[in-house]
Amino acid sequence: xxxxxxxxxxxxxxxxLALGYAAIRFRLEGNPVADQIEALLPQTQxxxxxxxxxxxxxxxxxxxxxxxxxxxxxxxxGIKQLADLLGKEPIPLDADAGIEKALPEVAIIHEDICIGxxxxxxxxxxDAILGAAKKMHTIIAAECTGCELCIPPCxxxxxxxxxxxxxxxxxxxxxxVPITTISKQLSSADNAGEAVA
Amino acid sequence: xDHSSIESIGKYLHNxxxxxxxxxxxxxxxxxxxxxxxxxxxxxxxxxxxxxxGRPAEIIVSPGQQVQKGQQxxxxxxxxxxxxxxxxxxxxxxxxxxxxxxxxxxSGLNSTCIILRADGKDDWIALEPVADYRQLSRQQLxxxxxxxxxxxxxxxxFPTDIKLQSGAGSIDTLILNGAxxxxxxxxxxxxxxxxxxxxxxxxxxxxxxxxxxxxxxAIEDPMDACxxxxxxxxxxxxxxxxxxxxxxxxxxPEGGERQLIQVLSGTEVPAGKLPVSMGILVLNxxxxxxxxxxxxxxxxxxxxxxxxxxxxxxxxxxxxARIGTPIAxxxxxxxxxxxxxxxxxxxxxxxxxxxxxxxxxxxxxxNCILALTHADISSPQVEMPCINCGDCVSVCPxxxxxQTLQMVIRAENFEALEELNLDACIECGCCDYICxxxxxxxxxxRYGKSEQRVRAVERKQSDLAKLRFExxxxxxxxxxxxxxxxxxxxxxxxxxxxxxxxSVAAAIVRxxxxxxxxxxxHNSDSNTGSGEADGx
Numbered sequence: 001x002x003x004x005x006x007x008x009x010x011x012x013x014x015x016x017l018a019l020g021y022a023a024i025r026f027r028l029e030g031n032p033v034a035d036q037i038e039a040l041l042p043q044t045q046x047x048x049x050x051x052x053x054x055x056x057x058x059x060x061x062x063x064x065x066x067x068x069x070x071x072x073x074x075x076x077x078g079i080k081q082l083a084d085l086l087g088k089e090p091i092p093l094d095a096d097a098g099i100e101k102a103l104p105e106v107a108i109i110h111e112d113i114c115i116g117x118x119x120x121x122x123x124x125x126x127d128a129i130l131g132a133a134k135k136m137h138t139i140i141a142a143e144c145t146g147c148e149l150c151i152p153p154c155x156x157x158x159x160x161x162x163x164x165x166x167x168x169x170x171x172x173x174x175x176x177v178p179i180t181t182i183s184k185q186l187s188s189a190d191n192a193g194e195a196v197a
Numbered sequence: 198x199d200h201s202s203i204e205s206i207g208k209y210l211h212n213x214x215x216x217x218x219x220x221x222x223x224x225x226x227x228x229x230x231x232x233x234x235x236x237x238x239x240x241x242x243x244x245x246x247x248x249x250x251g252r253p254a255e256i257i258v259s260p261g262q263q264v265q266k267g268q269q270x271x272x273x274x275x276x277x278x279x280x281x282x283x284x285x286x287x288x289x290x291x292x293x294x295x296x297x298x299x300x301x302x303x304s305g306l307n308s309t310c311i312i313l314r315a316d317g318k319d320d321w322i323a324l325e326p327v328a329d330y331r332q333l334s335r336q337q338l339x340x341x342x343x344x345x346x347x348x349x350x351x352x353x354x355f356p357t358d359i360k361l362q363s364g365a366g367s368i369d370t371l372i373l374n375g376a377x378x379x380x381x382x383x384x385x386x387x388x389x390x391x392x393x394x395x396x397x398x399x400x401x402x403x404x405x406x407x408x409x410x411x412x413x414x415a416i417e418d419p420m421d422a423c424x425x426x427x428x429x430x431x432x433x434x435x436x437x438x439x440x441x442x443x444x445x446x447x448x449x450p451e452g453g454e455r456q457l458i459q460v461l462s463g464t465e466v467p468a469g470k471l472p473v474s475m476g477i478l479v480l481n482x483x484x485x486x487x488x489x490x491x492x493x494x495x496x497x498x499x500x501x502x503x504x505x506x507x508x509x510x511x512x513x514x515x516x517x518a519r520i521g522t523p524i525a526x527x528x529x530x531x532x533x534x535x536x537x538x539x540x541x542x543x544x545x546x547x548x549x550x551x552x553x554x555x556x557x558x559x560x561x562x563x564n565c566i567l568a569l570t571h572a573d574i575s576s577p578q579v580e581m582p583c584i585n586c587g588d589c590v591s592v593c594p595x596x597x598x599x600q601t602l603q604m605v606i607r608a609e610n611f612e613a614l615e616e617l618n619l620d621a622c623i624e625c626g627c628c629d630y631i632c633x634x635x636x637x638x639x640x641x642x643r644y645g646k647s648e649q650r651v652r653a654v655e656r657k658q659s660d661l662a663k664l665r666f667e668x669x670x671x672x673x674x675x676x677x678x679x680x681x682x683x684x685x686x687x688x689x690x691x692x693x694x695x696x697x698x699x700s701v702a703a704a705i706v707r708x709x710x711x712x713x714x715x716x717x718x719h720n721s722d723s724n725t726g727s728g729e730a731d732g733x
Contacts, residue, residue: 043659045666053666126665145662168247170654171304173647176640178580 046147242521345491379545399485509568537570
């Protein structure tokens with residue numbers, strides 16, 4: 001009886017110490033779930049979800065404080081990816097947060113109207129606006145995430161959103177449309193012939 | 198690096214998986230020798246700045262400027278990661294505009310073009326031929342190749358200088374690819390028949406640049422005349438110990454870089470790796486000839502051999518065309534269209550791209566202009582469901598599973614594409630050709646590839662945005678702590694100054710006391726001594 005108690009107690013002690021040591025030695029830094037969620041978010045930093053950036057939103061999702069459908073730039077595809085990751089059902093985008101844009105957009109400053117107030121520079125979450133006080137500002141299009149946070153602070157309404165221009169560097173092939181009826185296709189072949197002639 | 202497998206390269210021939218035996222129509226354009234009469238000068242040349250994938254080069258001329266034939270018009274950009282290649286003026290004349298024009302590209306989109314109006318003089322810029330290329334170092338030769346704007350002329354237009362740079366010192370075999378496998382194209386065959394010395398000289402220069410002793414010129418089995426001319430050329434130039442001609446069986450897509458290596462060495466180039474990793478470099482025969490022109494004659498790449506062929510052309514033939522020549526000029530030189538013309542293709546019938554109009558220019562990639570008639574084009578077929586017959590798998594030269602890929606892409610399951618190695622697809626069109634259900638497989642693969650590319654770019658952009666956001670947060674936090682520290686300091690300074698105030702007040706009190714002491718004697722004369730002494 002006593003032997004059993006001694007053995008069990010000492011075993012409990014040994015395992016307890018081992019676990020305690022492992023908890024300190026192999027401690028994970030940060031929040032791995034939030035990291036994985038953040039990797040799926042589009043990093044627009046637009047705050048449409050109600051959190052001040054993608055990281056805080058990822059942390060809130062990880063803590064199960066908020067639904068996964070509050071990211072308009074990520075859109076339905078983003079929600080589906082989040083649902084896959086978290087083992088949840090995909091739900092439609094929350095219209096309160098905003099609507100998904102059909103085409104990616106970037107901001108543009110009408111430079112002849114800009115008065116150089118620096119308000120947009122302070123609002124830009126990714127430092128994509130270049131300028132100084134009383135000097136014209138301009139947007140570094142390659143770094144603009146299209147978050148629209150610079151538009152409300154502008155006192156002269158000189159910032160617009162324009163769709164990203166399609167050129168040879170970012171051109172995309174279309175998904176093939178299955179041919180269902182031949183007559184349609186024939187007429188387009190005729191057009192091609194005319195264009196050549 | 199284990200090169201044992203390529204020791205016997207070219208000695209025995211091997212097979213690559215799949216492939217198609219296609220009926221050839223090369224005799225259409227290849228039976229005649231090159232025309233004695235040169236292509237007349239066009240009025241206007243349209244030179245797209247970007248003639249290859251990636252960012253365009255920087256333009257170094259401006260509208261209104263007079264340029265000489267062969268003058269450099271653009272230079273590789275400094276900032277871009279994929280450097281553009283030089284383009285040169287195809288003739289002398291005036292730059293009349295730099296504007297957006299449609300270029301031969303599957304998208305049909307506009308790209309920046311330099312428009313040159315010919316002055317008819319066709320004056321060369323001062324050329325700097327190299328008297329003896331053996332005197333130059335490897336790097337000097339590669340720089341000359343870059344300055345001449347040479348790109349792969351087989352159709353892939355990869356900058357040759359970059360290829361040579363990557364291969365220099367690490368390869369031991371150069372394969373010159375003359376195995377044109379597309380049914381209509383014959384420009385390389387014509388080049389080898391007309392100018393075998395040019396190709397051989399190019400090969401000798403390349404063997405010097407790459408410091409190798411083995412060059413294989415791969416040609417297709419039926420190219421008898423080519424083989425004889427090349428052999429004779431090699432003999433007269435005394436290069437028999439270095440250059441060998443290998444005839445490979447006629448099978449589409451034998452001319453693909455990876456397929457050709459597999460036929461010659463029996464080893465497959467691993468997916469995601471380049472032939473350089475196996476010690477092999479593949480260049481087109483026309484590229485070798487262009488290198489000879491660039492080094493020995495000092496001439497930049499301003500023209501190329503183009504096959505103008507198809508039942509839609511009155512006199513199919515091979516023509517030396519300047520880069521930038523409107524295709525319409527080339528076609529009228531070849532007798533114009535025949536009545537049945539239905540469509541115009543740049544490249545071969547399997548891998549070529551459809552052209553929207555014949556006002557587009559010839560570019561460095563234009564190896565063939567193919568005019569097809571209604572009789573050539575099979576009428577469009579209704580796409581039927583995939584029946585899993587496996588025909589596409591048996592013809593795929595890259596050993597992929599086209600039907601699985603097609604289903605995955607149709608379902609937009611792009612994550613799965615990486616495992617299925619979509620990147621290894623060379624878009625040869627064999628699966629398309631063989632499919633009994635008429636599924637446009639290559640169109641699906643192009644869509645899948647471009648979707649993968651766009652996703653990679655988006656990932657990169659979002660990583661950049663994240664980095665910028667984090668840096669900004671850090672900077673703002675730093676600024677705030679600094680501001681706080683500054684406020685604290687100022688407060689302390691203010692607190693410190695209150696001590697000073699006290700001392701000032703004390704000093705004022707002392708001074709007042711002294712003043713009082715001074716004025717005291719005037720008030721009462723009886724008080725003497727100490728007050729006076731203080732005043733002094």
